Amino acid sequence: xxxxxxxxxxxxxxxxxxxxxxxxxxxxEEPIRTEGNQRRYTERDLERLTFIRHxxxxxxxxxxxxxxxxxxxxPDAPCADADRIASEQLQNIxxxxxxxxxxxxELTRITQSCTGTHAIADCNVLKAFGDxxxxxxxx
Amino acid sequence: xxxxxxxxxxxxxxxxxxxxxxxxxxxxEEPIRTEGNQRRYTERDLERLTFIRHxxxxxxxxxxxxxxxxxxxxPDAPCADADRIASEQLQNIxxxxxxxxxxxxELTRITQSCTGTHAIADCNVLKAFGDxxxxxxxx
DNA sequence: CTTGAACCTATAGTCGCTATAGCAATTACA
DNA sequence: TGTAATTGCTATAGCGACTATAGGTTCAAG
Numbered sequence: 001x002x003x004x005x006x007x008x009x010x011x012x013x014x015x016x017x018x019x020x021x022x023x024x025x026x027x028x029e030e031p032i033r034t035e036g037n038q039r040r041y042t043e044r045d046l047e048r049l050t051f052i053r054h055x056x057x058x059x060x061x062x063x064x065x066x067x068x069x070x071x072x073x074x075p076d077a078p079c080a081d082a083d084r085i086a087s088e089q090l091q092n093i094x095x096x097x098x099x100x101x102x103x104x105x106e107l108t109r110i111t112q113s114c115t116g117t118h119a120i121a122d123c124n125v126l127k128a129f130g131d132x133x134x135x136x137x138x139x
Numbered sequence: 140x141x142x143x144x145x146x147x148x149x150x151x152x153x154x155x156x157x158x159x160x161x162x163x164x165x166x167x168e169e170p171i172r173t174e175g176n177q178r179r180y181t182e183r184d185l186e187r188l189t190f191i192r193h194x195x196x197x198x199x200x201x202x203x204x205x206x207x208x209x210x211x212x213x214p215d216a217p218c219a220d221a222d223r224i225a226s227e228q229l230q231n232i233x234x235x236x237x238x239x240x241x242x243x244x245e246l247t248r249i250t251q252s253c254t255g256t257h258a259i260a261d262c263n264v265l266k267a268f269g270d271x272x273x274x275x276x277x278x
Numbered sequence: 279c280t281t282g283a284a285c286c287t288a289t290a291g292t293c294g295c296t297a298t299a300g301c302a303a304t305t306a307c308a
Numbered sequence: 309t310g311t312a313a314t315t316g317c318t319a320t321a322g323c324g325a326c327t328a329t330a331g332g333t334t335c336a337a338g
Contacts (some may be wrong), residue, residue, distance in 0.1 A: 004284075004285075004335090005284090005285075006283095006284060006285080015326085015327075016284095016285090017326075017327060017328075018325085018326060018327075020286095020287095021325075021326065021327090025325090034285095034334080034335085035334090036285085036286090036333075036334045036335070037285085037286065037333085037334080038284085038285055038286070038333095038334065038335080039285085039286090054238065056325095057235075057238075058235050058238050058239055058242075059198075059235065062324080062325080083250055086246045086250045087246075087250050089246060090243065090246040090247065090250060093239055093242055093243050093246065094243060096239055097236060097239050097240060097243065100232050100235055100236050100239070101236060103197055103198070103232055104229065104232050104233060104236065106197075107197075107225050107226075107228060107229040107232065108229065111222055111225050111226050111229060143304090143315075143316075144315090144316070144317095145314095145315060145316075154295085154296075155315095155316085156295075156296060156297080157294085157295060157296080159317095159318095160294075160295065160296090164294090173303080173304090173316095174303090175302070175303045175304075175316085175317090176302085176303080176316085176317065176318095177302095177303065177304080177315085177316055177317070178316085178317090195294095201293080201294075
C-alpha cells in the first residue's frame with residue numbers, strides 16, 4: 001500500500017538524502033510517519049518525485065519545476081493563472097528544445113567528420129570548441 | 140602582446156574570479172606575473188580558456204572537458220577518444236529533446252484547452268514525464 | 279526474539295562557481 | 309608627472325543542489 005523512503009528511492013532513482021532534502025525545501029509534502037517515526041509514501045508521492053527527477057534530468061531549473069508542480073496541483077483553480085504559468089514554461093521549454101537541437105546538429109557534424117583513425121592533431125572535436133565562429137554570437 | 144585577466148575575461152566571456160578558480164583547479168596554467176604580481180596571459184591561454192568555455196556552454200561535464208584537454212595535449216594519440224566523448228554527449232542530448240517535446244505537447248494542450256474562464260479539468264503535467272522508458276535505463 | 283538492514287536527525291562536505299573585504303598596482307587624463 | 313579611477317591581488321565566505329558521515333533507533337526476516 002504505502003512504502004518506505006528506500007523503496008521510493010529505488011523506484012524513482014532519487015537518492016534517499018535527496019528525498020529528505022526535497023521535503024525540507026517544500027518540493028514534496030511531508031509524508032505520514034509510522035509509530036516509530038519513519039516516513040511512508042504513497043503512489044501520489046511517487047508520481048510527484050518522478051516528475052521532479054525527470055525534470056532535473058532534462059535540465060529544467062528548480063523554479064520551473066516548482067511552477068509546474070504548482071500548476072498540476074491546482075487543477076480546479078481558475079484557469080487564467082495556470083494558463084500564464086503554462087505559457088511561460090512552454091516558452092522556456094521551446095527555447096531549450098531549440099538550443100538542444102542546435103547543439104545536436106553541431107555534435108553530429110563533429111562526429112561525422114571524425115573517423116577515429118586519425119591523430120588528435122587533426123581532430124575536429126577539439127577544433128570545434130576552439131572556434132568562436134560556431135558561437136551564437138554571444139561573446 | 141600579452142594581456143590582463145580582465146582582458147582575458149572580456150575576450151572569452153569567462154568571469155575574472157572563475158578564471159582564477161580554473162587556475163587553482165589546474166584547468167589552466169599559472170601565467171607569468173608582472174613586477175606588481177598581476178597575471179599576464181598569452182594567446183595560448185586564450186585558446187585554452189575559449190575551449191573550456193565552449194565545452195561548458197555545450198553542457199559538457201567538467202571531467203569530459205578535462206579529458207579533452209588532456210587529449211589535445213597529446214596530439215599524436217588517435218582521435219577515437221575525443222570522438223567517443225562527443226558521441227556520448229550526442230546520445231544524451233537526443234534523449235533530452237524527446238522528453239522535452241513530450242512536456243511541450245502537454246503544456247500546449249493545457250494552454251489550448253484553456254480560455255481563461257473555466258477550470259483545468261485533467262491536468263497531465265505530472266504524467267508528461269511519467270514514462271520511464273525514455274530514461275537511460277538507470278532507474 | 280534476535281540481528282542486520284534500513285531508518286532517523288543533525289551536521290559537514292562537495293562542486294562549480296560568485297561575492298565580499300581590504301589592500302596594491304596600473305592606467306588615463308589633466 | 310601627479311592623482312584619481314579602474315583594475316588587479318589574496319583570502320575567505322556564501323550559494324544551490326545535493327551527498328556523505330556520525331551516532332543512534334526502528335523494522336522485518338529468520
